[in-house]
Amino acid sequence: MRLPKLGWVRIRWTRPLGGRLRNATVLKDGRRWYIAFCVEDGLVELAPNGKPPVGVDRGVKVAVVTSGGWMCDREFFTPGETIRLKRLQQQLARQRKESMRRAVARAKLARLNARIRNRRADFLAWTANRLTRDHGLVVVEDLKVKNMTASAKGTMERPGSRVRQKAGLNRAILAKGWRGLLTAWRRDVRQRRQGGARPVERGRRAGAAARTGLHRGLLAERYGVRPADALERIEAVAAGEEEAAVLGVEPGVPVLAITRTTSDEQGRAFEFSQDVFRGDRTRVLVHVSGATGATHSAREQGRLVRFPEVTG
Template sequence: MLTGRRYLLALTAEQEEFAEKIGDACRTVWNTALEQRREYRRRGGFIGYVEQARQMAEAKKDFPWLSEAPSHTLQQTLRDLEKACKTHGTFKVRWRSKHKSAPTFRFPDPKHIAVERISRRWGRVKLPKLGWVRFRWTRPLGGNLRNATVLKDGGRWYISFCVEDGLVASVPNGGPPVGVDRGVAIAVATSDGQMRDRKFVTPGEAARLRRLQQRLDRQKKGSNRRAATRAKFARLNARVRNRRTDFLAWTANQLTRDHGMVVVEDLKIRNMTASAKGSPAEPGTHVRAKGGLNRAILAKGWGGLLFSLEHKARYNGSRIVRVPPAYTSQTCNSCGHCAPENRESQAVFRCRACGHQANADINAACNILAAGLAVTGRGDLAVGRSAKRQPPVTVAA
C-alpha cells in the first residue's frame, strides 16, 4: 500500500529563497494552464497535458525564470491540473493565490531523489537543483520511495515522501460494529455510548486570533507589516490544525482497531458549509447564524475524520460503511418514531411516542449503526436498490 511520511525541513536561507521561486513558478504554470483550459472550453475546444507541456517548453525561451525551476515539478503541476479538471470540472478548479495558497511542488521521479540518515535526529534528502537538504528524522521511511512533495505550512517547510510500504490490507479483525455520529458540540459520539472531543484552540489563542484578525483588517494590503501579521496568523492556525489532525488520527485508529465495521453518515460537507449570503438581488437569511454553524462544522474536522477512518481501516482490518443521513437525529432508536419534536435540544432526545430518553448524539449514532447493519445485511451499499429486491429477469424460451 502507498502511505505518506512527513518531515520538517531545515532549509538554508539560499534554499528557502529558491524554494519560494519554484513555488511561484508552479503557481504561475497552474493559473496560466487553467485559464487556457477554460478559454478553450468557452470556444468549444479542448487542450490537454501533452499540448500544454509542449507549449510550456517553448515558453521557457521567452521566460528564462521558468527554466530555473526543475522541469519535473512544472510538468507534475500540469499533470495535477489535468487530474483536478477531470475529477471536478474545469470551471470548478480553484486558482492558486499568491497570498492564500502555500507554495508546494512535487518531484515525481524517485531516480532523482536520494535519502540518507546522518544521525539519530537528522536525515538529508537530495533534490534536483536544491541539492542536499536536511530534515528532522522522526521515523524511518519504511518502504520504497515513489515521490517527494515540498510544501510550506505555517511559515515552516516540510517534505512529504510517498512510499510503498510493502504491506497488504489487513484481514477483518472480527470486532463488533459501531455507529459514529459527527457533531458540532461533541466531535464524535459512538453507538456504544462513548463521546470523544477536544478543544483545539485555547482561550488565550482565540483572543490572539481575534486581535491578529483585527490588526490584519486595519493594515494596508501589500505592506510589510501586513505580511508579518499574516505570518503570525498562519503559524497560530497551523498549530490548531496540528492538534485537530492528531485528534482525528488518534480517534480513527481507536475506532478501526476495536471495531470490525464503522458506520458513518454520507454527509455532503461542502454543501453543508456553503455560504448563505445569497446575491444582491436575492439576499440570504440568517447569514450570521449560518456562518457560525459553518465555522463550527469545519472546526471539528468532519471530512478529516472520514479520511482518517478510511486510511486506518486498511491497516486495522476494519470496514467503513456510509449510510444516508436523513432523519438520523429525529428518529427514536427504541420505537422508530420520527418527529422533529423528539430532539428537544442539542444534547437531549426524548421520544414523543414511547418516552425513550437518551443523549441526542448517541441516539443518532445508534440509528446510524442500525442503518449500516440493514445495508450490509441486504448486500448493497445504500446506493440504488438492493440486489435481492430487483425485479425478476424473464428469459425467453
C-alpha cells in the first residue's frame, strides 16, 4: 500500500475491505503498527430477527448480567501481572525523564497494557456477539460513564470526601469496559448479514429489570416466592455528600428518594429497594384507572420509559 510521505509499505491483510475505501489511519500500539480503513459498505438497517428481548446490567463485581439470569465475567489481570504492573508504574515515576531506562520501562508497561487491553476487547466482542445473536432487542442502562468516573477530590474551597474510595470505584468501572461493550454491540450489529439485536439505551430501570429478573427468577424457582403487591414511596430530600458525588450535584441539592417494598401472595415483604435520582433529570408519570383503581407509575431518565405496575 502506498502512503503519503512514506511511499510503498508492505502490510498483512486481516480481512477484505468489503466496500469503497474512504480513508486510512496509521496507528501505533506498543511495537506494532496498524492501518485502520474507513469504508463505505452500503449496508442498510437490518430487519428484526424475531427473538426475545433482554435487559442487561453492567456491573463492577460481574461485568454483564441479563434479565434471564445469564452472568458473564472475566478477569483481565493475572495476579502476577497485577504485581508487575504496579512495579513498572513505580519505576516509571522514579526514573529521570528522557533517560534510556525510562524509555525501556515505558515500553515494558505499554506491552503489558496492550495485552490486558486485548483481553478486554476479546471479552467485549464475544459477549456482544452472544447477545445480538440470541436476542432481538438489547436494553441497557443509559449510564453517564464519564460523570460516574469523575474525580471526587473537589476544589480547594470545597474539598471532596472519600476520594480514594471513589478513585478505586472509577478504576473498577473503567476496567470492565462499560463504554466498550456498547461499541462492540453496534459493530456486531453492523457486521451481521441477518437480523441481530440493536442495543437501546434506557434509564436506570433497564439495569433494575436485569437485577430484578435475576433474583426474582431464583426466588420463584427455589422457594416459590412470587411478587403480588408493591408499595412505592417518592419524596424530595437533600442530597448527602456520597449521593452528591455519585449524581454529580452539590451537597444539599434537592433530589428524589424512591423506596419500594414488594410483598408476595401471603402479604410478606421480601424485597426492599431505595434509590436516589436527580430532580432535574427525572420525571414521574402516574396513571390512575377509575375502573380498577390500579396505579401505574414510571420514572423517565433518558430516551425511553418503562412502566412498572404498582398496586395500592
